[in-house]
Amino acid sequence: MVLDERSEGSKVEATPARARIMVGMGTCGIGAGARGVLKSIESELAKQQIQADIVHTGCIGLCSYEVLVDIIIPGRTRVTYKNVKPQTVPLLLEEHIRKGEIVKNHVLSQMVAEEGHEEPYPSVPFFDELIINRPQRKQILRNCGYIDPDSIEEYIARGGYEALKKILNTMSPEQVIEEVSKSGLRGRGGGGFSTGNKWASCAKYSSDEKFVICNADEGDPGAFMDRSLLEGDPHAVLEGMIIGGYAISATSGYIYIRAEYPLAVRRIKHTIEQAKKYGFLGENILGSGYNLNIYIKEGAGAFVCGESTALQYSIEGKRGMPRTRPPQSVEAGLWDKPTVLNNVETFANVPLIMNKGAGWYAQMGTDKSKGTKIFSLTGKIKHPGLVEVPMGTTIRQIVFDIGGGIPRKRRFKAVQIGGPSGGCLPESLLDFPIDYESLLEIGAMMGSGSFVVVDDGTCMVEMARFFMDFCARESCGKCPPCRIGTTLMLDILTRITQGMGEEGDIAMLEEMCGEVKTMSLCGLGQSAPNPIKSTLRYFKDEYIAHIRDKICPTATCTALYRYEVIPDKCTKCQACIRNCPVNAISGSKTEVAFIDKAKCIKCNVCYEKCNFTAIK
Amino acid sequence: MAETNIQSAENEELYLSKAEDILEKYKHGRGSLIPILQAIQTGYGYLPEKVVDFVSERLNISVNEIIGVATFYAQFHMRPRGRHIIKACSGTACHVKGAKQIIEKLGKKLDIPVGETTKDTMFTLEEVACLGACSLAPVIMVDEDVYGQLSHNTVGDIIDEIKD
Numbered sequence: 135m136v137l138d139e140r141s142e143g144s145k146v147e148a149t150p151a152r153a154r155i156m157v158g159m160g161t162c163g164i165g166a167g168a169r170g171v172l173k174s175i176e177s178e179l180a181k182q183q184i185q186a187d188i189v190h191t192g193c194i195g196l197c198s199y200e201v202l203v204d205i206i207i208p209g210r211t212r213v214t215y216k217n218v219k220p221q222t223v224p225l226l227l228e229e230h231i232r233k234g235e236i237v238k239n240h241v242l243s244q245m246v247a248e249e250g251h252e253e254p255y256p257s258v259p260f261f262d263e264l265i266i267n268r269p270q271r272k273q274i275l276r277n278c279g280y281i282d283p284d285s286i287e288e289y290i291a292r293g294g295y296e297a298l299k300k301i302l303n304t305m306s307p308e309q310v311i312e313e314v315s316k317s318g319l320r321g322r323g324g325g326g327f328s329t330g331n332k333w334a335s336c337a338k339y340s341s342d343e344k345f346v347i348c349n350a351d352e353g354d355p356g357a358f359m360d361r362s363l364l365e366g367d368p369h370a371v372l373e374g375m376i377i378g379g380y381a382i383s384a385t386s387g388y389i390y391i392r393a394e395y396p397l398a399v400r401r402i403k404h405t406i407e408q409a410k411k412y413g414f415l416g417e418n419i420l421g422s423g424y425n426l427n428i429y430i431k432e433g434a435g436a437f438v439c440g441e442s443t444a445l446q447y448s449i450e451g452k453r454g455m456p457r458t459r460p461p462q463s464v465e466a467g468l469w470d471k472p473t474v475l476n477n478v479e480t481f482a483n484v485p486l487i488m489n490k491g492a493g494w495y496a497q498m499g500t501d502k503s504k505g506t507k508i509f510s511l512t513g514k515i516k517h518p519g520l521v522e523v524p525m526g527t528t529i530r531q532i533v534f535d536i537g538g539g540i541p542r543k544r545r546f547k548a549v550q551i552g553g554p555s556g557g558c559l560p561e562s563l564l565d566f567p568i569d570y571e572s573l574l575e576i577g578a579m580m581g582s583g584s585f586v587v588v589d590d591g592t593c594m595v596e597m598a599r600f601f602m603d604f605c606a607r608e609s610c611g612k613c614p615p616c617r618i619g620t621t622l623m624l625d626i627l628t629r630i631t632q633g634m635g636e637e638g639d640i641a642m643l644e645e646m647c648g649e650v651k652t653m654s655l656c657g658l659g660q661s662a663p664n665p666i667k668s669t670l671r672y673f674k675d676e677y678i679a680h681i682r683d684k685i686c687p688t689a690t691c692t693a694l695y696r697y698e699v700i701p702d703k704c705t706k707c708q709a710c711i712r713n714c715p716v717n718a719i720s721g722s723k724t725e726v727a728f729i730d731k732a733k734c735i736k737c738n739v740c741y742e743k744c745n746f747t748a749i750k
Numbered sequence: 751m752a753e754t755n756i757q758s759a760e761n762e763e764l765y766l767s768k769a770e771d772i773l774e775k776y777k778h779g780r781g782s783l784i785p786i787l788q789a790i791q792t793g794y795g796y797l798p799e800k801v802v803d804f805v806s807e808r809l810n811i812s813v814n815e816i817i818g819v820a821t822f823y824a825q826f827h828m829r830p831r832g833r834h835i836i837k838a839c840s841g842t843a844c845h846v847k848g849a850k851q852i853i854e855k856l857g858k859k860l861d862i863p864v865g866e867t868t869k870d871t872m873f874t875l876e877e878v879a880c881l882g883a884c885s886l887a888p889v890i891m892v893d894e895d896v897y898g899q900l901s902h903n904t905v906g907d908i909i910d911e912i913k914d
Contacts, residue, residue, distance in 0.1 A: 161881075161882065161883050161896050162883055162885050162886055162896075162898070164895070164896060165883050165886045165889060165896035165897060165898035165899075166886060166898060166899070197885030197886065198885065200886075352882060353879065353880065354880070355840075355841030355842040355843070355844075355845075355879050355880035355884075356841055356842035356843045356880065356884050357880070357882070357884070358882035358883065358884055358885070361882040392882075393788070393825055394837075394878065394880075394881060394882065394891075395882060396894045397894075431784070431785070432784075432785070432788060433823075434784055434787075434788065434823030434824070434825040434826065435823050435824030435825040435878075436822060436823050436824060437879060448784065449781055450780075450781040451780075451781035451782060451783035451784050451819065452781075452783075452819060453818055453819055453822040454822060454823070455822075469780070469781075510884055510885070511885075512842075512843035512884035512885055512887060513842070513843050513846045513847070513884075513887075514846060514847070518843075518884070518885035518887075519885055520885075550842060553842065584842065584884075586842045586843050586846060586884075588846055592846060597846075600842070600845050601842075604879060607879075608879070610822075
């Protein structure tokens with residue numbers, strides 16, 4: 135394993151004495167082929183006899199440009215190369231390190247000189263000036279992809295653990311809570327509850343044991359902010375968590391992290407060990423007399439464990455099923471002791487607030503939603519990636535300015551925000567600013583921040599069915615409204631997508647949405663109807679087309695295909711005729727194809743083989 | 751007859767020694783049932799009935815409760831699995847970008863339905879909710895490696911590559 139071989143305690147120097155090569159080794163980088171690039175760099179360095187340090191960094195958020203390789207040569211700024219492949223490595227090393235020349239075909243940007251004395255390259259854009267980065271404000275992600283996440287020294291060199299030192303030396307737990315309250319920070323995991331209030335209500339309970347928990351069970355399909363943070367800047371999350379622990383006088387802490395994120399698990403384990411070595415964690419932290427130990431619990435694959443009470447049961451080694459509240463976790467949480475549970479991104483915000491002050495923080499964002507929010511921008515979009523924008527940024531800015539719009543000349547249709555508990559928002563809401571309140575108003579939810587763009591080729595009924603299928607599968611089964619309700623709604627949606635929808639299905643769905651929402655025990659059930667509600671609200675005509683006309687307007691639902699040839703589009707190429715397994719299609723060079731419905735078995739081969747979309 | 755009994759008793763001891771070590775390691779922790787089951791699954795590849803009985807006896811937790819926990823979480827498996835675990839992502843981003851075709855193709859290529867293991871016990875095919883590599887959608891994960899930006903034409907090559 136490459137990751138384990140890296141040497142401990144690499145020194146951080148503002149201007150390194152020799153060249154440094156940084157390879158983006160987050161999950162997305164590795165998925166795009168970073169290991170091959172890394173191997174190529176290692177062998178090429180030996181071959182060209184170049185002395186250089188290789189550093190692994192996390193995700194910088196520009197996933198569509200992976201594999202990213204950064205090179206610094208002494209005295210010059212840091213340059214980022216995009217879409218690097220193993221075969222481009224020799225050229226990069228030769229030109230950039232040996233000759234000091236930029237490789238124009240692959241260069242993406244350069245970083246602003248940190249110490250002020252590195253010489254920038256002419257005609258290379260700065261990272262922050264890239265169109266994709268301009269509307270962004272990278273506060274929480276500022277270290278991601280920039281530093282070596284396995285090196286505590288690099289985190290410290292960028293101001294890391296200053297916040298912890300400051301609060302331990304100069305602030306009481308009450309003052310810490312007050313500062314967080316004043317900043318207006320709200321939980322980034324979905325609900326948007328005030329972090330300061332949560333901490334304050336936990337702090338007032340005294341107990342022999344108290345817990346601080348970091349919820350890293352990022353289960354929303356389409357979300358990867360927490361993974362990127364844990365892979366790219368794990369110390370910031372840990373520092374925030376230690377500060378949270380101090381604020382509520384926690385005796386120990388747990389990080390509950392998905393086992394599906396093996397790299398993040400390894401990173402955070404290493405992070406905890408390093409923090410202990412430096413005295414930021416463990417007994418008598420930095421001589422303050424405060425003790426805190428943090429343990430890792432790997433989640434075992436259950437979406438419902440993102441719910442706080444379910445997560446606590448899972449840590450206790452039980453089935454992760456939510457319970458009724460009250461008592462709230464702040465009063466009786468893990469092992470019935472007062473517990474504060476926050477999301478990864480929430481904790482990552484805390485050091486920033488402590489360092490720069492609540493006043494500074496509260497300047498960012500909208501009236502009620504402060505700070506920035508990280509979104510994972512994915513789906514049918516030119517530049518998928520991790521984006522961080524101030525609260526109040528519009529959907530249009532994220533989709534078109536940052537994401538570059540929809541690829542392949544297709545049209546924007548909707549964006550799905552907030553995962554299975556969120557909603558699908560149409561084109562008419564593109565200029566809507568995003569914050570906690572506004573999203574609820576228009577039928578979506580902040581959720582954890584997944585942001586999936588879909589184009590005009592996506593069927594919204596099928597989309598709703600997809601989410602309902604997810605919720606029905608992930609329902610823990612404890613309360614009947616969720617267990618049975620999601621299954622029944624899934625049945626109706628499946629029927630509709632298979633052309634067996636009936637008049638009255640829409641009314642029935644609307645009624646059930648209301649019932650499941652009001653009667654379910656936990657957030658999973660309460661928000662499960664959201665995808666249906668929002669698609670019914672904005673895309674009702676698609677439901678009607680499926681039910682009444684038995685047509686899927688986007689030709690996604692195969693059961694609704696009619697298998698008829700559109701004569702104007704048919705070029706008489708006979709590809710469908712040759713491929714039909716039951717010889718149901720007739721036609722010739724001079725005659726438009728014709729499908730005999732009596733023979734057709736609706737296998738969809740003709741539709742797939744037709745290059746001219748002449749079959750509907 | 752007596753001889754084989756002794757032998758099987760010895761075998762069983764050997765078989766359970768791995769579980770013994772795991773229990774020893776976690777004996778001081780609170781709420782360690784899930785980490786223990788995770789370690790057992792890593793060690794044995796699944797949760798064998800015999801080992802579950804053994805854990806139940808040692809921890810003084812009923813088999814009923816252990817199975818209850820094990821079946822609640824998607825991660826635990828009660829049957830042996832293949833040497834390589836293929837997790838095909840069907841999260842939102844992958845779904846929008848054609849995960850269904852990828853999964854179908856994998857099933858065809860391996861000649862097994864989702865959730866099953868190939869006859870030669872090389873591969874197990876599973877569908878998972880989200881691997882969190884959405885920007886590379888559609889993706890699959892083989893053991894701990896993520897493969898992204900797949901198409902139904904390229905996904906078969908990954909299997910061939912691993913077989914070699």
